[in-house]
Amino acid sequence: MNLESVSSLEQFKLDLVKLEQEQLLMLIEKHQNLIKVSNKTALKKLPLLFETVLNLGNSKGFSATSLRDISQATDMSLGAIYTYASSKEDLLLMVNAYHIAIIENCYEAFGKPYDSPFDNLLLSIKIHLYLSQIYRPWFYFAFTETKHLSKKNIRQSKASELKSEQFFHNIIESGIHDKSFREHSSDFSAAMVKSLLQDWYLKPWKYSNRGISLEDYNLEIKRLLTLYLLP
Amino acid sequence: MNLESVSSLEQFKLDLVKLEQEQLLMLIEKHQNLIKVSNKTALKKLPLLFETVLNLGNSKGFSATSLRDISQATDMSLGAIYTYASSKEDLLLMVNAYHIAIIENCYEAFGKPYDSPFDNLLLSIKIHLYLSQIYRPWFYFAFTETKHLSKKNIRQSKASELKSEQFFHNIIESGIHDKSFREHSSDFSAAMVKSLLQDWYLKPWKYSNRGISLEDYNLEIKRLLTLYLLP
DNA sequence: CAAAAATGTGAACGATCGTTCATAATAACC
């Protein structure tokens, strides 16, 4: 993952594949005590299982989704599912851990490469938009189904949320500090950016109905921030 | 409900009481065929039932909430609950219908009283913030639990969402038309306003942790829109 | 290709779910 990856959504998607494989393998090794099949077999079938959990979970809710639903949708028997995950809750945990790992890794891979805070801000926004476009089912799932996690995992989830907001916050602070940004509340500014990014994956139907593309949306955010942040 | 109601959250809350009673009674009359007790009895006990559904639903999800949970939390027997609602789904429908009725009524009561589009916009924002503060449990519930409704009700829910966004959209359009606003995309501007309002009730913990009050938040939105919309 | 290892199968189990209903308790009425 490098600055060229972010030249288009397609390029970004391509460059993600390697990271996905790595993270999936790491996940399997971490949960080895709960997985009864070999790494190779798990690597092959877990993606389908994850995809199905997200699809069914997003359409009828995770707790309303039965293992029989998942079994039918994946063409795996009930017993087979239990060789890839030790329980229904475990399935949830793995789906979350997998996506969180990819996303956090992706953020770290880019960092803040530019001198200009504004450019760094725009880059982070683009990355976030791309990620939420590609993993939209998970972003939506994570938002609406966090309540089914344990208290510890809910805390972790909120922390991760704050961490990414802190990322925007820091960039904005540095812009205010070097006088390239107006003196706004960086708390509010960061929250605003996050809420705009959120709207994109929480209400996709709104934007697709209006024929607003990802690039359009990205551009509008840029226009807004230009007027709001730059003197 | 009039312009004085919006002078403070407390005043707003007071003025809502009458509307709440009216709408609850209308709801009961509408669902009379599914309610086995007298209007008077229903009027007395439904609010507790609604509150409990929202509380439990928001903490563990609606489909993971059993009628035995609700029974325990309300000190009503299983049988008693079935004299106020004919099924679990009905409970959900009534909670939704009740709150939607109040909120839509509230919006209609105010309309667009000012000549200046900017003033009308600020008023609508304040009303929305007040409503989402008072009925936060429902706003959150409606957002995360829509998927448990029937397809018809989901369509209705999205329509209601779009309707309220259209309200902001129209105000912004009129501002652009009379040259008091800059020439932005009113689609994006309206979506931005909505997503900011959403963040307030979807992530309340974020703002309370930072000691940001409702009035603070309202003011920040005003500052943003001043820079973004006004020439 | 036969033996061994790995993976897949789905009937069966106990728990819990939404819902009903015969009956008890309470309130309303004259």
Next chain:
DNA sequence: GGTTATTATGAACGATCGTTCACATTTTTG
């Protein structure tokens, strides 16, 4: 205050849930 109308109760029922496990099938190995 006795009678009727209204509301409350919770054991019981069938359906469905997550999970297990004895066994069948497939793949790998030597």
